[in-house]
Amino acid sequence: MAPVRASTQSVTVRAPAKINVYLGVGPLRPDGFHGLATVFHALQLSDDVVAERDEPGRVSVEVVAEPGSGVDVDAVPCDETNLAHRAAETLRRYAGVECGVRLRIVKRIPVAGGLAGGSADAAAALVACDAVWDTGCGRAELATLGARLGSDVPFALHGGTALGSGRGEHLAPVMSPSRLHWVLAVAEGGLSTPEVYARLDRIRAGRPGAAPSVPDGLLSALRRSDVDGVAAHLGNDLQAPACELRPSLRRVLDTGRELGAVGGVVSGSGPTVAFLASDEAAARDLAADLAESGSCLVAVPTSGAASGARVLAH
Ligand code: C5P
Numbered sequence: 001m002a003p004v005r006a007s008t009q010s011v012t013v014r015a016p017a018k019i020n021v022y023l024g025v026g027p028l029r030p031d032g033f034h035g036l037a038t039v040f041h042a043l044q045l046s047d048d049v050v051a052e053r054d055e056p057g058r059v060s061v062e063v064v065a066e067p068g069s070g071v072d073v074d075a076v077p078c079d080e081t082n083l084a085h086r087a088a089e090t091l092r093r094y095a096g097v098e099c100g101v102r103l104r105i106v107k108r109i110p111v112a113g114g115l116a117g118g119s120a121d122a123a124a125a126l127v128a129c130d131a132v133w134d135t136g137c138g139r140a141e142l143a144t145l146g147a148r149l150g151s152d153v154p155f156a157l158h159g160g161t162a163l164g165s166g167r168g169e170h171l172a173p174v175m176s177p178s179r180l181h182w183v184l185a186v187a188e189g190g191l192s193t194p195e196v197y198a199r200l201d202r203i204r205a206g207r208p209g210a211a212p213s214v215p216d217g218l219l220s221a222l223r224r225s226d227v228d229g230v231a232a233h234l235g236n237d238l239q240a241p242a243c244e245l246r247p248s249l250r251r252v253l254d255t256g257r258e259l260g261a262v263g264g265v266v267s268g269s270g271p272t273v274a275f276l277a278s279d280e281a282a283a284r285d286l287a288a289d290l291a292e293s294g295s296c297l298v299a300v301p302t303s304g305a306a307s308g309a310r311v312l313a314h
Contacts, residue, residue, distance in 0.1 A: 024212025051128035058100030114268035123156035159308025178225035199241035231263025242270035
């Protein structure tokens with residue numbers, strides 16, 4: 001990232017949506033979270049956060065949809081419950097900053113879709129506020145603050161393809177040299193992440209499950225850029241509970257496969273399905289066919305891996 005001078009008044013930061021190419025979920029921990037073994041993958045689909053310095057003590061958030069993106073921002077709060085707002089306040093307190101900030105979030109990532117859009121906004125807000133306030137915090141410090149805000153925030157800072165452990169906050173890069181092409185098909189109706197985890201615990205009642213691990217075959221397929229190998233190892237322990245809670249997800253999965261997706265998996269806790277396509281043209285065609293099928297609200301072609309939260313030229 002380019003160095004940013006103390007005089008910076010306004011900065012724009014872009015942060016990626018993510019999918020979990022694999023998500024293994026362990027037993028419920030005493031702290032209320034589940035231990036994970038996951039492969040995160042950052043996508044070109046991204047949100048932007050524009051930060052401008054404001055009067056001391058003032059933090060405000062405005063949320064708009066990128067024109068033509070079709071993202072419904074009505075459900076996104078602009079008050080202090082917004083994750084980007086919380087990110088700014090957390091950094092302000094941590095770094096002892098007097099100055100305030102005005103945040104403008106430009107959304108392209110579908111809301112409440114299991115794509116970590118809120119976490120992307122929080123990661124972007126951390127990087128943007130760090131720049132306009134010139135706090136001098138390093139990426140590692142921002143990631144530690146990010147982990148307090150949500151399990152997916154450290155990955156939105158990190159980007160690329162990464163193994164995630166702990167509750168998702170411990171990251172190690174995964175070699176994945178070639179671009180992978182995906183279609184994100186968002187099913188109707190949101191899903192609550194805690195509810196999906198709780199449903200998994202109920203399904204597993206009495207059989208809490210061993211510590212999860214990522215299949216070696218997936219890591220070597222990613223390293224070899226073997227699209228069929230990646231497709232064969234897509235997996236998500238939250239898929240079954242998400243499909244129970246939102247049966248329309250099953251229909252989306254079936255439709256994508258019938259329409260020729262190389263593979264498909266529910267992303268995170270849903271209700272988005274990530275379909276793998278053989279190349280960019282196949283992804284574009286699949287997105288058009290899925291949209292026409294009426295099985296999902298929206299189908300977006302995209303690709304990965306993309307960078308973590310980064311400052312755009314200004
Ligand atoms: O960290 P995040 O805000 O995304 O977590 C939301 C909820 O999802 C948690 O309160 C918890 O119920 C569930 N969760 C979990 N295990 C994880 C991540 C999230 O049980 N590793």
